[in-house]
Amino acid sequence: MVSILQIFLVFLKIGAxxxxxGLAMIPVIKREIVDxxxxxxxxxxxxxxxxxxxxxxxxxNIAILVGTHLRxxxxxxxxxxGVILPSLVVITVIASFLSxxxxxxxxxxxxxGIMLVVVILLAFALFDIGKKAITNVYLLAxxxxxxxxxxxxxxPTSLVILFSVLVGSVHAYIVYRKQVKK
Amino acid sequence: MIxxxxxxxxxxxxxxxxxxxxxxxxxxxxxxxxxISEATFYSMVAIAQSTPGPVGIxxxxxxxxxxYGIPGALIASIGFVLPSFVIVSTLASLLRKYRSSxxxxxxxxxxxxxxxxxxxxxxxxxxxxxxxxTDTYLHVEWKELALLGALSILFYLLRKKPWLVIIMGxxxxxxxx
Numbered sequence: 001m002v003s004i005l006q007i008f009l010v011f012l013k014i015g016a017x018x019x020x021x022g023l024a025m026i027p028v029i030k031r032e033i034v035d036x037x038x039x040x041x042x043x044x045x046x047x048x049x050x051x052x053x054x055x056x057x058x059x060x061n062i063a064i065l066v067g068t069h070l071r072x073x074x075x076x077x078x079x080x081x082g083v084i085l086p087s088l089v090v091i092t093v094i095a096s097f098l099s100x101x102x103x104x105x106x107x108x109x110x111x112x113g114i115m116l117v118v119v120i121l122l123a124f125a126l127f128d129i130g131k132k133a134i135t136n137v138y139l140l141a142x143x144x145x146x147x148x149x150x151x152x153x154x155x156p157t158s159l160v161i162l163f164s165v166l167v168g169s170v171h172a173y174i175v176y177r178k179q180v181k182k
Numbered sequence: 183m184i185x186x187x188x189x190x191x192x193x194x195x196x197x198x199x200x201x202x203x204x205x206x207x208x209x210x211x212x213x214x215x216x217x218i219s220e221a222t223f224y225s226m227v228a229i230a231q232s233t234p235g236p237v238g239i240x241x242x243x244x245x246x247x248x249x250y251g252i253p254g255a256l257i258a259s260i261g262f263v264l265p266s267f268v269i270v271s272t273l274a275s276l277l278r279k280y281r282s283s284x285x286x287x288x289x290x291x292x293x294x295x296x297x298x299x300x301x302x303x304x305x306x307x308x309x310x311x312x313x314x315x316t317d318t319y320l321h322v323e324w325k326e327l328a329l330l331g332a333l334s335i336l337f338y339l340l341r342k343k344p345w346l347v348i349i350m351g352x353x354x355x356x357x358x359x
Contacts (some may be wrong), residue, residue, distance in 0.1 A: 113355020
């Protein structure tokens with residue numbers, strides 16, 4: 001069994017190396033948790049879907065789900081504390097010492113460098129998760145439609161997810177009707 | 183302080199879709215209450231985006247700290263995650279019960295495809311900000327593009343240690359950009 005301390009430490013690492021929002025965290029989670037065999041890839045992709053749909057920060061939601069999976073509510077508390085602790089420490093330090101942190105040129109250059117790595121991480125995540133999630137041509141087309149809604153029409157993510165639930169319900173209904181007819 | 187807790191619980195409850203949704207919600211709440219000025223808030227967001235950790239948590243911590251020091255930072259971030267705790271735990275137990283039902287299977291099929299679209303969108307947006315500017319005409323930042331190539335090779339070589347590549351990205355950025 002995975003210990004509470006191990007859960008806390010792994011999520012501490014994940015929190016400390018997440019730059020630029022929750023989705024950038026997914027490849028790091030995959031390396032730290034799936035590759036250790038704590039949960040499998042299908043479970044992770046379920047948790048990403050739930051984490052994205054439920055209210056709150058995606059990173060925190062995934063921490064709650066993985067923590068609960070491993071050690072019930074104690075695991076969830078350990079995972080959430082781990083994932084938010086780096087924020088608490090780093091922001092508190094910055095807020096107490098520096099007011100113009102982001103306008104220092106060297107800091108800006110370092111941040112740009114980090115952003116480039118985040119781009120690479122996201123590209124890998126796209127293919128990694130895409131392989132599992134996109135199992136046929138229709139789902140590929142649907143992913144492209146969602147991309148266009150977000151990119152060209154600036155539709156909020158929450159509406160795109162809601163729309164997906166709707167499309168899923170319709171599809172489920174069609175499948176149900178076919179079974180009934182048989 | 184109770185208000186601080188309640189406001190961030192409210193923000194946590196209505197943040198559907200991650201940090202980018204939390205920011206306008208927090209802005210509305212803290213600026214209209216006169217807790218923090220709009221200009222200060224924007225510089226907080228810039229710092230929150232450039233430091234590790236989920237962006238929403240970073241902003242919450244920052245606002246809390248500005249108002250009541252370390253206890254405020256704790257209260258704001260705990261208030262923020264509290265609603266998620268209750269809702270996500272409930273969803274987790276429902277998920278275990280109904281994961282194999284016809285309806286839930288189809289929901290997940292499309293939500294997962296939508297998330298692929300979302301990751302692609304985030305990837306595009308970030309690349310556009312750093313490497314290709316398309317505001318008026320296509321403009322390529324060659325130094326950034328070259329560094330992106332170099333870091334991709336480093337990433338391939340150091341697949342097992344992505345955090346090491348993040349540190350290298352910061353160092354190479356300081357040297358070349």
